[in-house]
Amino acid sequence: IDILSQVAQVDVNTGLSAAELVKIIPDYDALMIRSGTQVTKEIIEAGNLLKIIGRAGVGVDNVDVPAATRKGIVVVNSPEGNTIAAAEHAIAMMLSMSRHIPEANASVKSGKWERNRFIGVEVYKKTLGIVGLGKIGSHLAAAAKAMGMKLLAYDPFISTERAEQLGCRLVELELLMRESDYITLHIPKTPETLHLINAEVLSKMKPTARIINCARGGIIDEVALAEAIKSGQIAGAAIDVYEHEPLEADSPLRSVGQNIVLTPHLGASTAEAQVNVAIDVAEQIRDVLLGLPARSAVNIPGIYPDSIEKLKPYLQLAETLGNLVSQLAGGRVDY
Structure with a gap:
């Protein structure tokens, strides 16, 4: 003010x-x-x-x-402005999910001591698939690399050279989904990315794989995600953003159980x-x-x-020419 x-x-x-x-x-x-x-x-x-x-x-x-x-x-x-906050929240979600921290915290506070119930997994030497290598995805890549993770990335707008600078191997989305132990989303919600992660895509993941979304609600088909976790098709998820916010009372994500971590859009908080x-x-x-x-x-x-x-007329011309070039040009953009 x-x-x-x-x-x-x-x-x-x-x-x-x-x-x-x-x-x-x-x-x-x-x-x-x-x-x-x-x-x-x-x-x-x-x-x-x-x-x-x-x-x-x-x-x-x-x-x-x-x-x-x-x-x-x-x-x-x-x-x-919120690059660091969003990247750190995605990492926090990944670790919380891996070590069952929300459930363990609730268990101890309720007076229990259930060490054997909360056996987690390490992220060290695991493969992290990053969908979107923008500012947030790039910062997360650096942090994950420091934690000893192997990095795959999918981003149709990033050059191979830029991905390699970040320590990532640039691959297609299908390969990333198939080979990653963890998948984290850092892309905008657009008509092209709406339900990008759907039942078909989830079916390509390892049964031990986990997915994190701290980007935008709607990128993941929430009904398909809930079903994939319940059926054991994937191991779990950590979700911060939802297609409808606040999260609806009858959302299928609420009934998944302890294999999902849900937070109320805290990425930039x-x-x-x-x-x-x-x-x-x-x-x-x-x-x-x-x-x-x-x-x-x-x-x-x-x-x-x-x-x-x-x-205004020149801006429209530039946009049209850009769309034309992007469709005619082969390969990725180099810079």
Whole structure:
């Protein structure tokens, strides 16, 4: 708020419904949100003064980015602010699942002493498959390598050279699923990744394998995952994000038993990460309101508002050409 107050009057309105936000948004030049607010096309269309929407976090799947782009509104996020927090949570989930820490903790607190019940497994010398070698996946790779794990990775946008720099062997998804002892997901939720991990993919995993999702809900088919664990097709899972949040009372994941660890979307929930992403996005909003570029725009360059209209046709041309080249070019991108 102190940063934003340098250039604007700041109103803090939390817990608004979509209808309430549509009603008040015409008065605002900027909107700053976290993951709990859905910025729909209707809200964006009503925001006639909006110059920027800032998402304090990494994912922008709660913002209708195409609608914002059509209206010339910059959408920014904080791609690095919670990198460490998310990677560390994925590791914590992997270790908690491997050593039955949640169940053991509950057992001792209930007055029991069941050492023989909680025989775990080590991650040392196990194969970790990383789906998505972005900032979070890359940091996790470094930590897992230090723990003595062997690393496989699947990422269609990463070059072989970059993967090798991180100590990963780049493979196709099917091979990764088949050879990994642990699989961790670090990809966005898109139409292409929705239910990427489905019953067919899960059937390719080892019966001793475990899967971790601290990325986005919906990447895993939750019904198929629950069935795979119950049937012994895979050994377990650790899930932090869900297709519908909060997790529904009748979710099949709740009835799996002790072979699954569930947390309430805590990937970025550290004191440090919450401060980092808030400061990062507040600074970008301040800069755009001053007519300066945003450093982490996800849809259009952070440029002067009066230049956006002139550039719109060229942005569409560039996007079309990029799609064309990506389909015609063979192999991975080298850089």
